[in-house]
Amino acid sequence: MEQIVVLITGCSSGIGLSLAVRLASDPAKTYKVYATMRNLAKKERLLDCVKGLHKDTLEILQMDVTDQQSILDARHRVTENRMDILVCNAGVGLMGPLEAQALDTMRQILEVNVLGTISTIQAFLPGMKARGHGRILVTGSLGGLQGLPFNEVYCASKFAVEGVCESLAVLLQHFNIHVSLVECGPVNTDFLDNLQTAKPGEAALQRVDEHTRSLYHTYLKHCGMVFQNAAQDTDDVVKIFLEAIQSASPAFRYYSSDALLPLTSPKISAPDGLQYIRTMSKIIFSTNEKEEQK
Template sequence: MIKRSNQDSALSLNISMTERFSTPSTPLRSNRPSLPRPPPMEPRLVLITGCSSGIGLALAVKLANDEQKRFKVVATMRNLAKRGALEEAAGDALNDTLEIKKLDVCSDSSIRECMGSIPGRHVDVLINNAGVGLIGPIECQSIDDMKGVFETNFFGVVRMIKEVLPDMKRRRRGHIVVISSVMGLQGIMFNDIYAASKFAVEGFCESLLYQTMNFNIFLTLVEPGPVVTEFELKVNEEAIRGDYSKTDLETAEMFINFYLKNTKAIFSSLGQTPEDVAEHILRVITMEEPPFRHQTNQVYTPVTALKYADPSGELVNDIFYKLVFHHDTLMQASLRAIKLIRWKAHKVQQGARMLGLI
């Protein structure tokens, strides 16, 4: 059993199709009640869960250091003993535009206590970021571990939304952001339980959307692909030394020799930094008409395009299977090519910034 954070690992899919299907997120146009958003006179209060590391930490720092002072950030975490990294990264924003509070999304009392410390229990933007993961053969995972993933990734989101929704409804204004995953749209082998928890989140939000629209509340699913963190890299290294005696030898070798090897290549070639994802979230919460879904890594757009193109699932499943088991060399070459292209694009962007062109 290997646990990991909410940043994902996922297999690449038909890289050559990316440009064909990649399109920027577009706002959801609807008959939402016409209640225009006036320019905020005061900073919007943004509550973020899971801020001790990764995306949550990067996002809290970015919003708190916003040059336009548009946000007052309540950065929360389950264990305040881990607040050191956030305090250091926040700099002068700490205790000014950023406040750190304890909040465990698995505890009703912890959520109520945190919300009770916020004046009027007023939250303008809720960002559900806290999450955990579970990778490996399911025979090596306990039911309690599986329940723990759902307790955080699904019921944690439900608890937080239940807490802020009544006030947002009364004010007929607010924005709820849920950090989902591309694995909430397409399952990936050896991420069975994690993907299931994200599918549950996607279905929950799809159903809740129509109610929030009626109250002029925006709801957005942000769907990252792999996000590179030190924790992720460490977990994958530990996975190689894991005990897989509870499963058969063929499955254990499939996990170690196919999944872990491809995961390392994918993170190296396609992975985003937490800061990259935080920039996407900033753009989403400052839009006049935020989209319902926003993928942060367009390399994964073909996954959903193929899935909708063939409702039977045969097309996308056949491509995944063949990439992993029959065309591994081709996939590795494609990943190396993409890594080179991204590196060159980054250098061009750096040069443009130095020249003041962007």
């Protein structure tokens, strides 16, 4: 049987790396994985993880999702001249008071998370349409389903990705192409380490009013507790991707954890939006304030 051809973006670490390893290490050699990353200097970590298990199942390609020519060059290097499964996983984060964010930094987040995802899909979609077959999986986020304070630009980018995918899913069912979003909460990856975060003492943050800085400090403590108590391992998230990849009839939206569902339900049950805003504010700020007063 022909191998299933898979291309994954953002494979230098985290979910992308773990998914590439899992698929490329399949004993039956079911998949031919093209693992892409912007900086090939980071490929050694991926090679170390697969060890000798990747013969004929893995190729690592340089690909910058913000550079259209880079995407096209990577597509040209897919020797099978087809793409069965496209996994758009590359993404970056940004955290801090909105007033402290530089325009160039905000633009970079949108270019990677939104335009990078769109450009990657654009490059491979015509081939999938022509064959009448394909799957597109996109790494979604809790921040694409609900607003999170001090994550305005990141959430804006992930909300946009939700709209792109949902719009495409309506159309692409007519081409036998399945679109799936894997909605992730906190995950133990390098994403948090690589997150662009406004740090205490930075000049930009010092220009923000004192009350906002205090709330931001509380939010950072909340994030620390969430990652300590509720963050998932990448293997748990990879299992969800495998479910979407192997399903005969994949869902449009998968949740990496049931813990995400109660937070999204108020947005539907209370259309005025206030219940969610009050609930999220209480979860993030009230609990921490009470702990500080003990």
